[in-house]
Amino acid sequence: MKVLHRKLLRELLAAKGVLAAIISIIAVGIGCFIAMSSTYDNLEYSRENYYRLCHMADFSIELKKVPVGDLATLTEVPGVINVLPRIVFQVTASLEGVEKPLSGQAISLPARENAPINGIVIKQGSYFTDQRQEEVIINDAFARAHQLRPGDHIQLILNNRLQDLFIVGTAISSEFVYLIGPGGLVPEPESYGVFYLKHSYAEDVFGFEGAANQILGLLAPEFQSTNRVREILNQLELNLDDYGVFSTTPLAQQSSHWFLKSEIDGLKVSATILPTIFLIVAALALNLLMSRMAEQQRTVVGTFKALGYSNQEMFLHFIQFGLLIGLAGGLCGILIGYSLAGAMTAQYRNFFEFPSLTNQLYPRVIILGLLISVFFAVLGTFRGVRSVVRLSPAEAMRPKPPLRAKRILLEKMHAFWNSLDFRWQLVLRDIFRNRTRTLGGVLSATVGAMLLLVTFSMYDSAFALLNFQYDKLLLSDIDISFKDDHDYAAYFESQQITGVDYAEPLFQIGCTLKNGIHEKKVGITGIRGDARLTIPRDTAGNRVEVPRTGILVTRKLADILQVQAGDSIELIPVSGDRAVRRVPVMKIIDSYLGLTVYANFQYLNRLMGEADSLSSVQLKTNPRPAVTRQIYRELKQVPAIQSVNSIRDQKDKLQEVLVDQMIVMIVVVIVFSSLIFFGSILNASLISLSERQQEIATLRVLGYTPSEVGSIFLRESFCVNLPGILLGLPAGYWASKGINIAYDTELFRMPFTIGTMSWVYTVLLGILFTLISHWPVQKAIQNMDWLKALNVKE
């Protein structure tokens, strides 16, 4: 080993405390990078492989009924490679021993071989056999939730008839990586399933001989840009105009894909932003440390240069400090990151259903992580040592000229300055004279507090969403939707069910809303003027009365259609006469899921030429479990019901998932944030301590106790960190706002809110971290050999 390397190692060992603090910040930054990048790769590669394996559809078209024979022309549309007709229906299922009516989608598949588009992957059992028509393959998560195995039976109500089906296998499919039921946000495999039926059987039971109600399609790779997909879908919609197209869904808007892709894209953004924050803080801390180290080694630098070492050789020597610190931080970060990626990937397995989702080690990510770590460490070191290494040898060997003892600005405010005690004066002078160090400390505290506030704000927003959706907007306990539109009798019957306290009808239609060139396919929900179970709200959360005429449009849809309250737009129903109606937009409302439009129940009926048609009923029920079970039993007897949705269960499930996820996230962020505070304060204080040894020794000679000396450092720490924490509040506010805007999509939005307690917790935690970080500094003061410090040669 070269002598200079030995010097390097010995000096690194001597500064191990401060280095550990810096390395831990780097390790956390790189850990975040590795964890998020690896998890991103795990998910993205799994997604790509899975989509390829199943031939994931590039689009789907939902329509009323189309003869399969008429689909041949679709592949003539440029870009369309292949299409697959399917029969898809929302169905209810019943299992022995399960009281709650279960719902799901029945999907037809070719009887003999896997579907060429959106194929399935068998997990247990087999594909369909020739032995019977009434075979079903169920999605694996549903099977697991109910302990169903091949050979078991399940009863589905298909086209109003209860059918007993033999389970031949369980399967997963790329179109349901994230399977959620209508109105749901998180998968509820115990309530909602996918039931694959033989196509011929589906034709038979649904009365769809030679017909389908969904078309899946594959596009050529060069036709997959958003605009081209949209153009192709418009063309296909035109071709299928006679068959009642309800909706055209490009892959980008397919529910499972959207949730999965949002998560993957979010990881990519986080994998860039979060580590950068940590590494900038680490580079700053290292900059301080290396400036101090180089300054302490002024004479050594001068001597080496006098011996004939060049500037480059000196630079290289000091840069090796950064290099080693970067490597150490990088390696620790890789270990942290890899384990964290394992945990994150395992967490994703709870939500996303893949054939295999495992944590892999990606050499590209590892090497990149190391390079980033080394880059930031070397950057910090370079800036720190540059001035000393550049000195001429003669100048370097002279002791550093004493600081220009200029008065700080505060000293010119005589009355204020003189009112301060001596220790405060020391503190303020040190803060204002070491501006880089002060700024570094303020920035670290700002970043730490910002991270905390952003996380708390995400927690607040998630619960505000929960609160809005289930305590303000949807106040029912159970929603029943019917297969076809029914008249008011269905509503009256629902009201008669034992245990139902109150019921309200809903009338839902699918339509295209059009304002000039802007148009969107949406659903309109007709609610009664005196509705108590669905209450539209404005942005402030206040109730918006449903007007007698016209529609209420959610903000996001208003943006898409470029409409304002008072404008008139075109409404074209997807079924029925499909004639254009003009409707006024009465008010803009707020909602966080989908593109909601509300209208008066009677108005919508009139508009559609109906009298008292309804498509679903909302129920407010007695919450006692026995009563709920009784209601479920009764509902199971009604074949006309398409789905029974327990809003109460949905809320509980969402709350459970959110709390679980958020608590893990909050704990991780609190640990990360504390590391930033800890690393930054420890670094700055220990450097300050080594610079001011003589000052401390003098104070000790004068009779100051270690805690009195420590209080000077603690005050200084607070003077730097408290403004940092306070600056972190607006920074956190704007960062949260930015995240909120990033999540503003057609499918899903988050309310933007930061609760009072979040502000309070952020400040309190910041103060707590500052206090905890002071502890090792106080220990160092206590253990300092101040007599030796008095005899230091300058």
Added chain:
Amino acid sequence: MPASDADALESSLHHESTILLSLKSISKTYTTGDVSVPVLHHVDLDVYAGELLVIVGPSGSGKSTLLNIVGGIDVPTEGDVYFHKQNLSQFNEQQLTQYRRRHVGFVFQFYNLVPTLTARENVVVAADISASPMSADEALELVGLGNRADHFPSQLSGGEQQRVAIARALVKNPELLLCDEPTGALDLSTGRMILEVLGNLNRELGKTVVIITHNSAIGHMAQRIVRIGSGTIAETNVNSQPIPASQVTW
């Protein structure tokens, strides 16, 4: 003594010696902010190969600056420095580094050893960058520290540390050994020991040794004594009968 007489004396003494280093009208002014401090004014000096030259002057007289310029660790504001007829004043930083690396060994008042390296390692630091170094152990033997090679500076006395510093200067086999107050931090007997080492290096290895000191007594061991005051050379004396370092006293 007038400069012309000194010149005559020098030429008589060194008519056969080579001029190793020649300073022509060297001036140096330090500027910090608005303040300019002139340190050297038009200094002319020749250093002959193989001589032991002592430059004596009080604190602040500019002697350290002169040594730094000779050693290529500082550059003059005006004037030229010739080393083997090469003008150091026109050297860029890289060339000056090479000059220090190949030709000059430094010994400082406060030794300037790296505290985290052992005696041997401190010497190896210099040997590592040298084209034809002697071995570190050999250099340490020459200064009588062969048995202390594995000690850290904090485990050595002041005199021993200074000898390590001399070994470090020596290990590169430089033509020129520049010593800045080498005994300044030492007591008489230790200081004398250091001077003996330097004297031996000059006598036995033929190294050109330049010592700067505020201590006039050291001049007695030199072949030539240059007195410097207020940035100019006040007088140059040739010592026809230098005494051994062991007899130097102050």
